[in-house]
Amino acid sequence: MTRHHTPLILIALAAIGCNNPALAKTPQTDADAPRRIADAILAAQIEANGVPGMAAAVTRDGTLIWVGTAGYRDLERKLPVDPDTSFRLASVSKLLTATAAIMLHDRKQLDLDAPVQRYLPGVRLSWPAEITPRQLAAHMSGIPHYQDVDAARGKVRFGSVNEAVAIFANRPLLFAPGTRYQYSSYGYTLLSAAIEGAADMPFLSFVSRAMIQDLPLR
Template sequence: MRRNRIAVLAATAVALSVTVAPAVASASASASVSASASSLPSAPASAASAKAAALQQAIAGLPAADATAAQVRYKGDDLRWSGATGQVDLRTHKAVKGDERFRAGSITKTFTAAVALQLVHEKKLDLDGTVQQYLPGLLPAHYPDVKVRQLLDYTSGLPGGDTREAPKSPGWDKSRYTTWYHRALVQAGFGKPMEFTPGTRQHYSNIGYNVLGLLIEKVTGRTYEQELRDRVINRVGLKDTYSPGADTRIKGRHTHGYEALKDAGGGTRLVDTTEWDQSETWASGDLITTTADLERFTSALFAGRVVPQQELKLMFTVPKVPTYESAKPAVYSSGLTRIQLVKDGPVYWGKSGSRYGYLSGFGATQDGARSLVYSVNSTDAKGDAATAPDSRIGRIIMAGLGR
């Protein structure tokens, strides 16, 4: 169903919550790591064993204060490994198996970019075509021309709308049952001036990819969800991946997300954030998937089986511009991120994503020979500490892709 305005479905809905000790460390089977690994004949057994041990250690001890569950998959010349730990639901204490669905957040952008680049290959979209040409009246008349390529690589300069309160603020979850109509979502920030002249800076945000969602619908005459399903999900065979639309639930077996909040007594209260209307992110962040599907998608994408090779080059090309409000060079391409964990070390390409209660990501070498996929049910998914080098996710990434 197309959405062209904001509709509050349940303005008085209250988040479900559960109180736990700040550092949960269950001795039951649900807190142990369930893992499988196979070292390949060409790799030294000691190196493969060390990597498997590092991955297992990185996700051990869940549920804990920082996260309630984790699912990880690693694939390389040296080892194939998958592991899961924690609980899918703190009320039932059911152990994670490793094939549960979760909210992928901004990983959705990689899928959206793949659809848009297919349309570029088919000449239904032009990289140098403008939003004003395709969708007249969408942008304010005083905004400069914004090109499709600038939406893809975050150099459009378009201001994004404030669709929710800041994390941990008193009203942080008040919009969880609000449905945003797509055009209203895109135009929510257009009362503000352009952030910069298009093509001169890079600012990572959701706005460009939600505009791409509208462009996809305009040039195909079908919904974004239909195009995503037919062009990517079904083409690659992703059986557990889908866009939920305005459905606040996650279908099938899935992990629950929790956000840790301080209560009046100084303790920690975990709010169950699993049910949430994802229309506030739409084409930039509403996808639901599994680690197995993400691993399959990454392999197919990097091998050129999703986006034709000519357009795929854009996904491995970072624009030569500084980042917004910084002199640092840009790191985002069209749908991916350039990742270099150590100076002079190997370069990986991937994408991360977060929704309340969920932090996920994938990364791989450009030839696809080595890849890592993770989903962690972080209790502070919007906090900087959750992705710091010494965090659980930092340790997972270094265990899988570090030297």
């Protein structure tokens, strides 16, 4: 959840805030009203998304102008989320993966329309249909998303990308590659394996060297 000092976003915040009777009574001259509205919206997301805690921040021209926190980082000890709480990237990592694929494509190391098997010398896929990196990135590969059998996978730290690929490499495709759209985290797992093969180095090493090291990230 973000808040910029632009008419469009302020109108959106005001509109959401007016749905809350308490917020609707906030005087327009109150300079802190947008901040309170943003804080209330963030707090409402805790219940709406069923998560323990959340945090958000907004910068403008490189300057931090709003930080919001809500909920807990530790439910058992009732420790609240604070501005320094770390969260898992989760599916935001798909943006990094797609960017890595494009970088390799620009370097002529990854053909987006070649069979992905070309970049997987250590993995043998069971699907008769050829799947391409482009289809993986666009969620059009036919590879299923998480299924009931994967309920406990979130607690597992795999030793390698290929080890993770082995979890779903023998599952039936949902449809012929390229014919439909179906969101799939496993598709992106396979794309990261192709990136490893094309870059000839571990996925995280390539992301770190090619993308992260020049960014002001801690």
